[in-house]
Amino acid sequence: MTYRAPVKDMLFAMKELANIDAVAQLPGLEDAGFDTAQAVLEECARLNEEVIAPLNWEGDINPSSFKDGKVSATPGFKEAFQQFSAGGWQGLHHPTDFGGQGLPKLIHAACIEMVNAANTSFALCPLLTDGAIEALLTAGTDEQRATFIPKMIDGTWTGTMNLTEPQAGSDLSMVRSRAEPQPDGTYKIFGTKIYITWGEHDMAENIVHLVLARVTGAPEGVKGISLFIVPKFLVNADGSLGERNDVHCVSIEHKMGIKASPTAVLQYGDNGGAIGTLVGQENRGLEYMFIMMNAARYGVGLQGVAVADRAYQRAVQYARDRVQSRPVDGSLPGAAPIIHHPDVRRMLMTMRSLTEGCRAMSLVAAAAYDASHAHPDAETRKQNQAFYEFMVPLIKGYSTEMSLEVTSLGVQVHGGMGFIEETGAAQHYRDAKILTIYEGTTAIQANDLVGRKTSRDGGATAKAIAGQIEQTEQALVARGSVASLAVAKRLTAARTAFIEVVDFVAGQTRSDPNAVFAGSVNYLMLAGNLMAGWQLGRALLAAEDRLAAGDDVEFMAAKITTARFYADHILTRVPGLRDSVVDGAAGVTDMALEAF
């Protein structure tokens, strides 16, 4: 078995940190309590461990391939996707009206982590389909929903997001694809889209492309972009497939990682125009796309957690098996499994604590999302919405950046074997590097954090969260154990640094944007670090309670040590980041452009 889903840790975080009992009191989610979560996660684990994870390495050495306009997925992927769909996993979080399971994001999030840990390339297909479903749920007509959503949920069709063009990456204002209105109410779409994940493949009967384009005569910039459904095969009134649409894959990319996931260049309209239908209103495409994007950003954050966990599990296995050198304390007479060596343990603890911290942060945010949608009280919905939105750039940015560190350590634990591809550790290192880039680079997440999430409300949401963190610190101090006091100390230092940075950002974004944006990624890393550490601090309190009750001693003791490790090895980075944000602009802005 190369992957064991961390069901126990997920359930702990759901119960103790994300308060699944409260989620199960939300209208419409009454059946989604702890027992449901446990049953769903165990079933999900089985599929991912037994069916999807074994295909991960196969996808690396035998990537999806392109020939004559067609893409063939890695052998085995199509059958696995059929099982995934048949099991209802695509519809887990979607409305029962369209064939979904209607479960909360909290449970869905754990399942998303699993499939990504099992096989990131594979998981991207349902991740993108989720985004397409979300966009149609939000802005589609009843007819569009009825036509497309059930078939995406049952896996007959899949979905894509078509944003990027060669000249329009992070900057979507430069999108040039165009849409010409037709007398029958449809549009003809022309243009080139690149980096389209699972943009062409043979795992489903049809592919539902959601495409950004400008209607003839639309304004320049982001306010002139509309969103269209452009299916690979046109759909007849009865839902059956019609003619092949004028959208064609002209090549797929040769990438460093996630090689089984085909990254397509799609050409629209070379033979007269691809037929599309408008989603929502003209010129509001970016707004709808951001709905997909925000869901996708959260999902990419989980990919970071997922790849990190897989790398951790592989490294632990190797560290238990590989025998080399005597322990430095002389506790064993001869060479020992390297897990006995302090630096190997330090690396494993770094991997573990970052992974668990980011998982906890993500699940807590998922519960807030659920409350923001389903809570009966408007003010509570609003607070949860603000919390969730603040967390999204951190989940996306910090969890993916930490996955680079974790997968690098994963290779390092293996020594020379880590550099040999067949070992498997290198694949995680290569796969992870896309996570800090797609669906908005870390800098784009940081811009969001600075602009929409901090500066816009003068830091109010950030400070409200800091207030909650302070309560956790107080509880840790009141607890008075060695570990709780150690964690409280670091958490206080980190929270104080966070507030200073929030004040700096809220105060200077307008007056000195270059200074603030020179520190934006450091702010993101600081905030993400703190939020994950906060959740581990809460986990420590819960674990001490459970330990006192004699529950699951080894697991609870490990939780306490993990929180302690994170505090002394990861939270300790926060004050330095504060210094870089607050004092670091000169080193960035003083450099003459010609001098680089």
Add this chain to the structure above:
Amino acid sequence: MTYRAPVKDMLFAMKELANIDAVAQLPGLEDAGFDTAQAVLEECARLNEEVIAPLNWEGDINPSSFKDGKVSATPGFKEAFQQFSAGGWQGLHHPTDFGGQGLPKLIHAACIEMVNAANTSFALCPLLTDGAIEALLTAGTDEQRATFIPKMIDGTWTGTMNLTEPQAGSDLSMVRSRAEPQPDGTYKIFGTKIYITWGEHDMAENIVHLVLARVTGAPEGVKGISLFIVPKFLVNADGSLGERNDVHCVSIEHKMGIKASPTAVLQYGDNGGAIGTLVGQENRGLEYMFIMMNAARYGVGLQGVAVADRAYQRAVQYARDRVQSRPVDGSLPGAAPIIHHPDVRRMLMTMRSLTEGCRAMSLVAAAAYDASHAHPDAETRKQNQAFYEFMVPLIKGYSTEMSLEVTSLGVQVHGGMGFIEETGAAQHYRDAKILTIYEGTTAIQANDLVGRKTSRDGGATAKAIAGQIEQTEQALVARGSVASLAVAKRLTAARTAFIEVVDFVAGQTRSDPNAVFAGSVNYLMLAGNLMAGWQLGRALLAAEDRLAAGDDVEFMAAKITTARFYADHILTRVPGLRDSVVDGAAGVTDMALEAF
């Protein structure tokens, strides 16, 4: 041109920081002054930029290949190696008696950086040959030297280091290859060696393997290991090639990076025994091997600097060319080259300052090496030796770890393009990952730093260096410029943290080895960070002097900004590392092994 050798920055560091004028006063090095350095570096730059660098990508897509026991290098490599050898580059630092140039390590180091930046896979062949030459210079007989060294210097033959076996990686005490003494004074060698860089290839007529093995009846452990010369082809008394020796390549590895460099599994003695001759005395092999190893470790540190610089140059080029989004300060009306965006500049400055800092640290250490060998005063030699030896694990460990960060940022600057292999940024990311592993992992460097370099002398060398750093701080404070004061402040904080850690390490290594070794890598990162920052602080002082004299204004201003950036963004990491070392052991050692 994909690579421009940083000749100007190297010469600045040689003159202002490493004091090449003093090196040129050492007996035997009188001709090796600044003008010589300049001439040599410019010639070296030409070869690397024009001939060797263009083969880097070719080596990635068309790696060395194995068939029927033979390895073919990437097309073009053999011809480039002939030019490299014909130019005298292999012998640059070796004695003129054997056909070398007899130049100081200071100049050699800059040339080693260049060839590694141009093409790391290619550069490994001469790097390993250098190690073999060093070992024979140290411990070989006159006959061995005369037979092997000139032909390695002129490129007719190349050299390898054969340490690792499947069960003996970091732990060489587990070496099992054996050597049976023969009546004629030779030995028959039997065993399997793995990870042998350039262990088989077609670029030279012969390959001189230096092999660790145990003589029949030798003691267990590291004290029973001897070193042997085992040439691929036996060498006749007249120096001509004789029979094929019984050493055979049975496979090469499929690696994540440095793909053009063949990593061989070598089988010794399957057909009766490979004939080897002893180097030096029996059972002292590890000692001799460490001579090669220390030279190689320093060289691997330069590989880190080299790959980082290449990644930096590529990222700057892309950031100048790629147009995307308006500047946040509204300074341009439309989309701008991304180098205008603060976070892109922050990433480039991180890459640049780490690279320049590590380069400066390496060159200063090279000058100390030269003084440790050639200075007429014994006490001066000894002090320089201690300084150099303290720096080697930092140069190896910190420069390679920083190269992971730099090459990751190099991909990040490219956005989605960075993940596409043809862009070239991904190759550096993949290549760099071996640098923290081979020739001793970062943890092995950290063990050396803790044990032999800090604990053994009670921290005396470390504190002597701290004293020198304090002098630099005082000079910075006395200078009183905005930049010098900012750098002084960070340097003082970092140096103070360093001393606390040195006291912790020197005081606890015996009494609580687990606690010290749990922090050993953090100590290494802290110390390396400080040493590189110290050199940039010295560079700032020199640059302000030169600026005051009106010299090369843009270059000197950039030096000042680079030091400032490093201080506020990289040195700021040091206090957090101190906390992790001093307080972080519990989080490492408390975890039950079963709980991982």
